[in-house]
Amino acid sequence: MTFQRVFSGAPWEKAVGYCRVLRAGNLVFVTGTAPVDPDGDVHAPGDALAQARRCLTIIRESLEQLGVGMDSIVRTRMFTTDIDRWEDYGQAHVEVFGEHPPTTTLVEVTRLIHPNMLIEIEADAVLPRGESP
Numbered sequence: 001m002t003f004q005r006v007f008s009g010a011p012w013e014k015a016v017g018y019c020r021v022l023r024a025g026n027l028v029f030v031t032g033t034a035p036v037d038p039d040g041d042v043h044a045p046g047d048a049l050a051q052a053r054r055c056l057t058i059i060r061e062s063l064e065q066l067g068v069g070m071d072s073i074v075r076t077r078m079f080t081t082d083i084d085r086w087e088d089y090g091q092a093h094v095e096v097f098g099e100h101p102p103t104t105t106l107v108e109v110t111r112l113i114h115p116n117m118l119i120e121i122e123a124d125a126v127l128p129r130g131e132s133p
Helices: 011-016 048-064 083-097
Strands: 003-006 021-024 027-033 073-080 103-108 119-126
Touching: 027 048, 048 073, 048 083, 048 119, 073 083, 083 103
Parallel strands: 073 103
Antiparallel strands: 003 021, 021 027, 027 119, 073 119
């Protein structure tokens, strides 16, 4: 089995020892994705919808580097510091996955790596066997 990795360049990757995306055969795993702007700042502090959209944009852009579409995602996990904002997270999720919804989990956690982050999303995708990147 071959492995392909995508790195985002985030400082946490080297410090913690992970990559943004890992493809193992026809399985693709996207690490927990936080709402970070290209300059490294937290995107839209206090705006749950904007942060969820940013996480999903980063996931999409990362998958595109392997030629994988969002319609291949079969599961997402959303970790939030404020579950009362579930409708905002759900709205962003529906905008992206409307016609091909994956399974998902939404859980509240005590905190994320930065106090201004409201959500972090991870995803798993499955590709047809034999599909090349």
